[in-house]
Amino acid sequence: MDGVTLPPDLTAPDPDFDALDQSARRHVTGPEGRRIHWAEWGPADATPLVLLHGAYGSWPHFIRNINAFSNDHRVLVPDIPGYGLSDLPAPLSIAAIGEAVADGLVELIGNRPYRLFGFSFGGAIGGRLMLHHRDQITHAMLAAPAGIATAKVPPMKGVRFKQGEELVQALAFNLRSIMFARDETVTPQVIALQHRVSMAARLRVERVDWGEGLRAPVTDFPGHLSVIWGAADSFVGPAEMPDRPTWIKRWNPRAATHVIDNAGHWVQYEAADQVNDLLRAHIML
Known part of the structure; x- marks a missing residue:
């Protein structure tokens, strides 16, 4: 946040963030220039649960x-290439990013079975892991995943060069809108x-080659699959929301789908208890 003036209430210590940040164990995978930084919590010998954050994000998407x-x-939460501390990907494609994350995960856990949760942009990356690690992922939950259909673009305000209360208002507008x-x-x-998290982002999603989307990863996925949305997801038009579960079911009839009322795109934050309960029930299957 260097060079940006924020009101005092936005620079005060955040006990939730500070506790997680200080307790995280850190890892770096990949070759020089393609490094991926990871944060880790929990017993090292427990079943891995991999969380993939959204665009312009990092591990606090799962605070x-x-x-x-x-x-x-x-x-295990990677800074997806281009975000947080991780290097930019090359080429700028979902396929390349997914391959890099998959390779980094193998460095950390080898061929152990694991569980996956992918949010938004991380849902698209999660789809690539579902292809690379088809028989290694036992349970996958995708939350508001990108890669199903062309996203509706909600209004947003630029934050570059804004300071103080003007910056705070722009950030607040974007959170409400997006x-x-x-x-x-x-x-x-x-x-x-x-x-x-957005100040650390260098990858712009409009420059990314999205490739084939989620249809191939979802179709015939052999593990347990669940896909969830907030009912008020700003990237999905209200008339389109009923179609999203239908498409998932068409691609994979065994998949579970859930639409959570009174929640938006960042559903695992706004409806944290419901999402945590759904994920807990899902991984018990």
């Missing part, structure tokens, strides 16, 4: 989920989190 699973899982269904979800904590 309300990590503790729910770190007692009995080895929770991420959340309810105004009360937009707190100083989440505004500060969003600013923290």
Whole structure:
């Protein structure tokens, strides 16, 4: 946040963030220039649970989920290439990013079975892992995943060169427009989190080659698959939302689908308890 002036309430210590940040174990995988940075929580010998964050994000996209699973899982969260501390990918494609993350995960866990949760852009990357590690992923949950259909683009405000309260208002507008269904979800904590992770982002999604999307990964996926959305997801038009579960079921009739009321795109934050319960039930199958 160097060079940017924020009001004091957005620079105050965040106990939730600080506790997770300080307790994380850190790893780096991949060759020089293609490094991927990982954060890890939980017992090292437990079943791995891999969480893949959304665009312009990092591990704080799961700030309300990590503790729910770190007692009995080895929770692993990469900074997806181009975000956080990780290097930019080459080429700029979902396929290349997915391959890099898959290779990095093998460095950390070998061929051990694992469970996967992918959010938004991370859902598209998760689809690539579902291809690379077809028989290694026992359970996959995709939340508001990119790669199903062309996304509706919600309005947003630019934040570059903004300072102080003007910056805070722009960040708050974007969170309401893009991420959340309810105004009360937009707190100083989440505004500060969003600013923290977005300032570290270098990969712009409009420059990425999206490839074939999720149809191939979802079709005939042999593990347990669940796909969830917030009912007010800003990237899906209201008339289109009923079609999303239908497409998933058409591609994989065994898949479970859930639409969560009163929640937006960042569903695992806004409806954390419901998503944590759904994920817990899913991995018990």
